[in-house]
Amino acid sequence: MSQTPPRIMPKPFNAPPQGLWRATPPAIFPPILGLFGLGLGWRNAAKILQAPDWIGEMLLGAISLLYIFALVTYLAKMSRRFSVIFEDAKILPGRAGLSAMSASGFLFAATMVPYSPTFAKAVLTIALFAHAFVAFAIILGMARGPAEQRRVTPVWHLSFVGFIIAPLAAVPLGWTGLSEIIFSTTLPIAGAIWVISAIQFAKSDVPPPLRPLLAIHLAPVALFGIVATLLGYSTLALAFGWIGLTAFAVYLASFRYLTKADFTALWGAFTFPLAAFANLMFSAATFQPTPFRIIGGLELVVATLAIFYIASKIMQLWTKGKLAKATNAATV
Numbered sequence: 001m002s003q004t005p006p007r008i009m010p011k012p013f014n015a016p017p018q019g020l021w022r023a024t025p026p027a028i029f030p031p032i033l034g035l036f037g038l039g040l041g042w043r044n045a046a047k048i049l050q051a052p053d054w055i056g057e058m059l060l061g062a063i064s065l066l067y068i069f070a071l072v073t074y075l076a077k078m079s080r081r082f083s084v085i086f087e088d089a090k091i092l093p094g095r096a097g098l099s100a101m102s103a104s105g106f107l108f109a110a111t112m113v114p115y116s117p118t119f120a121k122a123v124l125t126i127a128l129f130a131h132a133f134v135a136f137a138i139i140l141g142m143a144r145g146p147a148e149q150r151r152v153t154p155v156w157h158l159s160f161v162g163f164i165i166a167p168l169a170a171v172p173l174g175w176t177g178l179s180e181i182i183f184s185t186t187l188p189i190a191g192a193i194w195v196i197s198a199i200q201f202a203k204s205d206v207p208p209p210l211r212p213l214l215a216i217h218l219a220p221v222a223l224f225g226i227v228a229t230l231l232g233y234s235t236l237a238l239a240f241g242w243i244g245l246t247a248f249a250v251y252l253a254s255f256r257y258l259t260k261a262d263f264t265a266l267w268g269a270f271t272f273p274l275a276a277f278a279n280l281m282f283s284a285a286t287f288q289p290t291p292f293r294i295i296g297g298l299e300l301v302v303a304t305l306a307i308f309y310i311a312s313k314i315m316q317l318w319t320k321g322k323l324a325k326a327t328n329a330a331t332v
């Protein structure tokens with residue numbers, strides 16, 4: 001007597017594609033950018049505050065591995081369909097994530113400078129081309145999308161001013177001329193974004209879920225101050241130090257306003273400005289120790305707790321498979 005073979009239920013018509021890393025969300029990269037900045041902050045704390053060297057190096061080693069893993073997962077997604085990067089570039093979380101992905105390459109290069117300058121140069125070169133391509137993909141996505149997607153947002157700093165992160169590795173590697181070009185080119189772009197954003201903010205309030213993105217405005221201030229220090233522009237470095245300190249005080253006073261909405265992946269926008277500010281204080285302290293040295297040390301401790309909390313929450317969403325859906329990441 002023959003047995004009836006088990007019935008195989010057909011897959012639903014709208015079932016998501018099966019396979020590993022087909023929906024890797026770009027939103028995993030902003031907290032990684034923040035973690036890199038945090039590690040570099042502890043490396044600088046060893047020089048300015050005599051903190052133990054191993055803290056920064058241990059953090060940077062772990063974060064480098066996390067970045068490589070995250071990068072592999074996104075490249076695996078792109079390998080199935082290269083055009084998926086253009087789909088992710090159409091939405092705001094995707095633009096922020098893609099920009100942070102390539103910008104993290106700059107900090108990975110800065111991490112590797114003391115260990116292998118040759119490897120750091122290779123990473124920096126790849127990251128420069130990658131960030132330029134991401135900027136192109138974002139411009140293309142905005143051009144093809146509706147008019148409201150072309151509205152200036154703080155994410156524009158990441159996408160179009162993010163090149164200013166490159167000199168953190170380029171100057172120690174001896175690429176001073178390139179760093180000066182990046183500094184002079186990105187500064188007016190950042191200024192235009194600040195002015196347009198201020199006008200938009202004066203005309204209409206920012207919805208609570210998008211308010212964490214406002215923290216990104218602090219990051220270029222910090223980075224221009226850090227790069228000015230590396231290039232020896234002492235007057236500019238101190239000016240950005242005081243501007244950054246004033247802006248940070250305003251953000252602290254606006255804490256409840258910025259965090260009114262529930263936690264989302266957009267809270268990743270808090271991480272890299274917090275880390276960048278600590279590094280700005282340490283940079284300014286090379287010219288004027290008081291009050292930057294003390295403020296930098298205190299903020300670094302607070303930033304460490306905040307960045308690890310936000311990053312762990314976002315990574316948990318990713319491992320549970322919720323982050324891609326929450327951020328509308330493209331799927332292949």
